[in-house]
Amino acid sequence: MARISESLVDECLRKMPREFEVYYRDGSKRLRIGGDAIYFGSVGRMVRIRDPETGEIRRLTLQDVEELARLADALEHVDFFTVGEPLDVPLELRGLQLLYATLRNSVKPPIVELFTAWEVRAGFEMLSAVAGGPEELRCRPIGIYISVLNSPLYFDPRIVEALIEASRCGLPIWAESGPIAGANSPITLAGTLTLNNAEVLGALVVSTLAGGDEPPPFIYGTWARSIDLRSGDISLGNPEFSLLKACTAQIARFYGLPSGGGGIITDSKTIDEQSGYEKLHTALIPALAGLNLISGMGLLAADAIASPEQLIIDDEVAALTKRILRGLRVDEERIALEEIKEVRWRGDFLGRRHTLRYGREEHWVPRLSDRSRPEAWERHGAPSLNYKAGEEVRRLLREHQPKPLPRDVEDEIKRIMKSYLREA
Amino acid sequence: MEKEELLKRMEEAVKAYDEEEARRLAEEAIRMGLDPVEALEKGLAKGLREVGDRFGRGEAFITELIAAAQAMEAGAEILNREIERRGAAREAVGRFLIGTVEGDIHSIGKNIVATMLKAAGFEVIDIGVDVPTQTFVEKVREFKPDILGLSALMTTTMMKQKEVIEALKEAGLRDQVKVIIGGAPVTEEWAREIGADAVGLDAASAVEASLRLIGAK
Numbered sequence A: 001m002a003r004i005s006e007s008l009v010d011e012c013l014r015k016m017p018r019e020f021e022v023y024y025r026d027g028s029k030r031l032r033i034g035g036d037a038i039y040f041g042s043v044g045r046m047v048r049i050r051d052p053e054t055g056e057i058r059r060l061t062l063q064d065v066e067e068l069a070r071l072a073d074a075l076e077h078v079d080f081f082t083v084g085e086p087l088d089v090p091l092e093l094r095g096l097q098l099l100y101a102t103l104r105n106s107v108k109p110p111i112v113e114l115f116t117a118w119e120v121r122a123g124f125e126m127l128s129a130v131a132g133g134p135e136e137l138r139c140r141p142i143g144i145y146i147s148v149l150n151s152p153l154y155f156d157p158r159i160v161e162a163l164i165e166a167s168r169c170g171l172p173i174w175a176e177s178g179p180i181a182g183a184n185s186p187i188t189l190a191g192t193l194t195l196n197n198a199e200v201l202g203a204l205v206v207s208t209l210a211g212g213d214e215p216p217p218f219i220y221g222t223w224a225r226s227i228d229l230r231s232g233d234i235s236l237g238n239p240e241f242s243l244l245k246a247c248t249a250q251i252a253r254f255y256g257l258p259s260g261g262g263g264i265i266t267d268s269k270t271i272d273e274q275s276g277y278e279k280l281h282t283a284l285i286p287a288l289a290g291l292n293l294i295s296g297m298g299l300l301a302a303d304a305i306a307s308p309e310q311l312i313i314d315d316e317v318a319a320l321t322k323r324i325l326r327g328l329r330v331d332e333e334r335i336a337l338e339e340i341k342e343v344r345w346r347g348d349f350l351g352r353r354h355t356l357r358y359g360r361e362e363h364w365v366p367r368l369s370d371r372s373r374p375e376a377w378e379r380h381g382a383p384s385l386n387y388k389a390g391e392e393v394r395r396l397l398r399e400h401q402p403k404p405l406p407r408d409v410e411d412e413i414k415r416i417m418k419s420y421l422r423e424a
Numbered sequence B: 001m002e003k004e005e006l007l008k009r010m011e012e013a014v015k016a017y018d019e020e021e022a023r024r025l026a027e028e029a030i031r032m033g034l035d036p037v038e039a040l041e042k043g044l045a046k047g048l049r050e051v052g053d054r055f056g057r058g059e060a061f062i063t064e065l066i067a068a069a070q071a072m073e074a075g076a077e078i079l080n081r082e083i084e085r086r087g088a089a090r091e092a093v094g095r096f097l098i099g100t101v102e103g104d105i106h107s108i109g110k111n112i113v114a115t116m117l118k119a120a121g122f123e124v125i126d127i128g129v130d131v132p133t134q135t136f137v138e139k140v141r142e143f144k145p146d147i148l149g150l151s152a153l154m155t156t157t158m159m160k161q162k163e164v165i166e167a168l169k170e171a172g173l174r175d176q177v178k179v180i181i182g183g184a185p186v187t188e189e190w191a192r193e194i195g196a197d198a199v200g201l202d203a204a205s206a207v208e209a210s211l212r213l214i215g216a217k
């Protein structure tokens, strides 16, 4: 049993930045994590995938990991992505292989989910190789380490060791706990937030102390969820999930920490109406509350099944959420009184310069959502969203080539994995 | 109090999740000289079965099922002492030993299965989580269960289910106990591969399969 004093927590909080930056590995973009910035993506080591060709749910392989990463690379609104447990890879190598496959197929920052200190060390070396050295990686991080805490209040030695190692390496830390209201956490939402808070602040102290003079930045994380009262199964697509995320974002802001957690998520096992409305509210509500990293893109059955088509659809959900967040500007030009006066009654605005100018700025254009008239829709074969997402998966996999890693970096990564395997 | 009324009240106590009342009525039953086995089966267990059925239909919540199981156990503890004292045998459907394998601390699914089995009339011995393979073997030897249930929630710990079955074989115990496996990553295929007798994909199918195994014994 360990107790942590309030003053120690305060001291650690004082060392933490409110915001920090993470870079795409090719420098093409940087994420400013904290403040009002909202990013969408995904992290998780699920073992199953909904096959985009057959719709069948089957075991996930390394090829799936590569393809999912490649799709994530191609999609505009995916900002971080590390998904899938490649079951055709030997057990000891799966975590590192997932990281390697992600780095190869996407320039976007991976979320490093590795469970032992050994693995973390090797993962850090891999990222250093890509970033051009450990110091470069520290100054311009190209990935984030995620630490998964065990509720209630249990700090598994293995997990703490891995967290300490990652903090020493200087990787930004995203510590999350996922208390399940009614199972390993109080059934009440306030109780679950309290438990989540204690666990994450505990991890903050561990990470800050391990980081020494220059502790890494810290993201306040949460996957707080609840049991379905009728079965005891775990549910994430429910309204309480969104509320919990919104509250956590506020709590994190109170402490002056960036936040991140589950969202854009569904309990549905397939792409259907349920996945539609659950994905939307779990994206929109946390985003409106200011949860900086929202993770769940491309997943079904909470986080148990990966789905390439769902990833395409989630890109759309993320895009429309971001549009709502952007809000609107109100000024003289936009109030458009002159326009209204000029066009007068019975005129139309379609051919106006004003329309040309502000159309793109204010109006979101979907990639997939159908807005056509019924006759036109029928003429095109009445395609479903699901069908169009499938076509898009095939097109992107055919056409999109991710920026490759330099040859020598690839060699270095392979060497690191080999030597890790020898020592493991 | 009449016997019928007492049995009815026991049933109601379980359905009202009232541990105190279940305990009090169990003592009352003993004072009245009632057959403790009958008091258990037709009173307390009947209440739990009913909550179990309602749970199965999606009407009762898991929280209510667990509370009912706790009320039943509170009363059963007293009745079981009396049963032992009289040397009578309780007619449980069967004895079920359950635990989560070594390296794995996931307990929620296992606990639900254990509760549902109790509701179905099994005597359930739960030996917890992160249970070493050898402990399973020792407990099988000690308790002589009809069925051993092995829970594993991770692809990394599934291997332990195989290990336990091998260890049972080595200890010469495999033919004395049926083995049923469960947990999210577990499949029919895996059960066949490692020579388990059955697999429970959720609580309902776990009970169904267990009853089938008992029938086959």
Ligand code: B12
Residues within 6 Å of the ligand: A044, A045, A046, A047, A085, A115, A148, A149, A150, A151, A159, A178, A180, A184, A231, A232, A233, A234, A303, A304, B098, B103, B104, B105, B106, B107, B108, B109, B110, B112, B113, B148, B149, B150, B151, B152, B153, B154, B155, B156, B180, B181, B182, B183, B184, B185, B199, B200, B201, B202, B203, B204, B206
């Ligand atoms: C809750 C949970 C936790 C909780 C557990 C709390 C507790 N007291 O149990 C906590 C947070 C502690 C936890 C920790 C970890 N977890 Co966890 N966890 C889960 C989660 C979200 C739900 C499991 C659950 O309770 N489900 C609800 C119940 C009702 O369902 P169930 O367990 O499947 O049980 C049903 C059936 O399977 C069956 N059944 C179950 N047991 C038995 C037994 C018998 C005999 C029978 C017949 C039937 C049967 O009937 C049950 C009732 O319907 C799963 C995700 C998932 N989708 O499964 C991950 C998951 C299992 N965890 C995972 C991981 C990786 C971990 C950690 C390593 C994470 C970490 N980095 O710390 C640690 C491991 C700790 C350890 N050493 O075991 C992974 C495993 C991945 C893999 N490779 O297989 C999963 C799949 C999540 C994921 N997608 O990454 N976890």
